[in-house]
Amino acid sequence: MLTGDIAELLRPRESGIILIITVGTAFRSDDGVGPYIAEKCKSLKRDIVVLNAGDTPENIIDRAVAIKPQKTIIIDAADFGGHAGEVRLIPEEAIPDTILSTHTFPLKIISRILAEDTGTDVCFLGVQPQDMGFGEGLSPEVRESAELIIGLLNER
């Protein structure tokens, strides 16, 4: 279930764009929650923009800066020791400085540059995965949370 805080976070403001950046790969089971949300956001509410960064977040920085978002929410699978499908706001200081994968730039670098260039507030929304092994498709718990997030982003 999503908490009221998270529902409020995803509610469009009176002014300014909310940019949702999704991160992850659909080939690592629940790590695909970000791309799954991006794929399903077909009729977005006004002033919400979704960019799927996939497994190369460095590739979307120019497009993200050009959008000049008021608020940016980075959605990714995050193992914070919660129950599968649990959604939590992850404070920036909890995002590690080190590179978890040597394949890509640290997400914190991406968020810092975006904030420096646009003045946007950046926050990280983590979805607790059940399985991050090789494979396609989300676990039922993670899919349910993804659908709740999609419901908040799409027009009904």
Add this chain to the structure above:
Amino acid sequence: MHKKDFNINVEYLTRVEGHGNIVVNVKKGKLETCRLDIVESPRFFEGMLRDRSIFEAQHITSRICGICACGHTLASIQAAEDALGFNPSEQTLKLRKLLLHLEMLDSHILHIYLLAVPDLLGQKSFMPLIDTHNKVVRRALRMKSTFNKVCDILVGRHVHPISAVIGGFTKLPGEKELNTMLHLLYGMQPDMDATVQFASKLKFPEFERDTEYVALVSDDAEYPLLMGDIGSTDGARLHKGDYKKITNEFIVPHSSAKHSKFSRESYAVGALARVNLNYDKLHPKAKETAIALGMKPKCINPFLNTVAQLIECVHCLEEAIAIVEDFRVDGVNKEEVVLNGINEHARIPLKAGNGVGAVEVPRGILFHNYEIDERGIILNANCVIPTNQNLNNIEHDMQKFVPEILDRREDEIASGLEMLVRAYDPCISCSTHFLNVKFVNR
């Protein structure tokens, strides 16, 4: 002689791909243990390939690595075509060389900036540089992103490419794609110049150990990355089919990755090996860079592998631009497009065979070897990864390096050893088939 006792135990070495530990034990100033433990689980890719169609091999083996996915793809395709007796067209070879240049650029830039530069600037990670070296961070981001994009244009995506297959490419670039690639590549020249300027101010550790360097060599004027024989700085030259005479893999108890040796107790592969063996074939601008950065063959300081990577970046950028310019002038023959990737219409005749792919990927020479039956089904597979070939050499470097820095504090010795290992840009996930430093005893 420093008569001290200490143990170093670095568990989970950071800023390398995969898991490894450094274990050092010094007693009364004498080095007793100095190991690089590889603790990553074996991944059994060769086993996965058995009983699969040879036309699936490049898609499976590209999954060995998310950094060198294009390199594994190219080595796999070359081994498969060798087994099938298929000779690719000149256009295909040229596009594959372009893909390899882009792979080198993407991987080397990542290693230079994100993995090596923090060591050279005395930082624990890349992250603090956003406050101290903001322009450097932005340049690194811009370069990595651009090389990703050019790769995406050529083969669908950089990680696990789609369109490079046995026989050629399932999608060929048109005029618009060529122009976009050129625009992006020319746009990188000022950033590359700035990177060389930045590197010229960095101070690398002074350490030397003479070793044997192994890389592709050839008789033509081209810096060999995609094709050639296997050469060594000790004078050996063998056909790629004889790769096992070079690699001589063996097992050590502390490593889940095999070790290699050839003419001496160990050998090294990678950018430094390539520059040492093929310096004269570098692009003139890359040679100017080597001179500016003070590198000339034979360089035996392993820390300067990072400098060799930058020299190769300059080379690969200029060569990539030249290839795309050629295609813009001559055009791309779209009739060569491979309409499907699994040979449904038997465009490539099947036959039993045994083939070897030997390709220079960012961390060194990569071998793929497949034996197939008359239906094109893989009977046996063998992949020898560059990091495997370097592990034994890294340990011999460590064993010479530690006695030279015994007067330093333990944390300085540990960070020096981590830096030494990182200089090789090891990919432990690939090799397990790595990094913590353990100082034992006290």
